[in-house]
Amino acid sequence: MSYMGEYPEHAWKAWKFSQLPKYWLSFVASKFHSGDVLAEIVVREYVEELEQRLELNRPEDWIGVPESRISTTDLFRMSAFGGIWNVLSRYYPKLSLGKRSSKKPNALLLGMCKRLYFVLQHVFHL
Numbered sequence: 001m002s003y004m005g006e007y008p009e010h011a012w013k014a015w016k017f018s019q020l021p022k023y024w025l026s027f028v029a030s031k032f033h034s035g036d037v038l039a040e041i042v043v044r045e046y047v048e049e050l051e052q053r054l055e056l057n058r059p060e061d062w063i064g065v066p067e068s069r070i071s072t073t074d075l076f077r078m079s080a081f082g083g084i085w086n087v088l089s090r091y092y093p094k095l096s097l098g099k100r101s102s103k104k105p106n107a108l109l110l111g112m113c114k115r116l117y118f119v120l121q122h123v124f125h126l
Contacts, residue, residue: 026080028042028043028081043081047087050074062092
């Protein structure tokens with residue numbers, strides 16, 4: 001993915017690669033939390049694509065979305081930005097999502113580690 005650096009004029013959407021570039025998520029998250037405008041745009045584009053995949057046409061459509069409809073990968077990535085519901089309340093401040101909280105990042109990470117361990121057991125016959 002070194003070509004991302006070779007072609008900086010292209011608006012790369014790193015989340016569309018089969019694997020995120022190393023440290024991309026933590027880099028964008030730190031910039032996002034510090035209020036960096038470009039990071040805000042990147043996260044906003046990610047949210048817009050997530051809305052398309054979930055077939056949400058307007059901000060109000062988020063109100064009835066259960067967390068189970070959002071992929072573990074998306075929830076994990078959004079946890080780096082403070083969680084899906086925190087990000088949505090940042091972009092849609094007038095939207096009443098109620099007191100919703102995302103799964104804790106540690107719980108998502110634990111679930112991913114369990115799946116990885118399961119795969120490794122089968123691959124290496126542990």
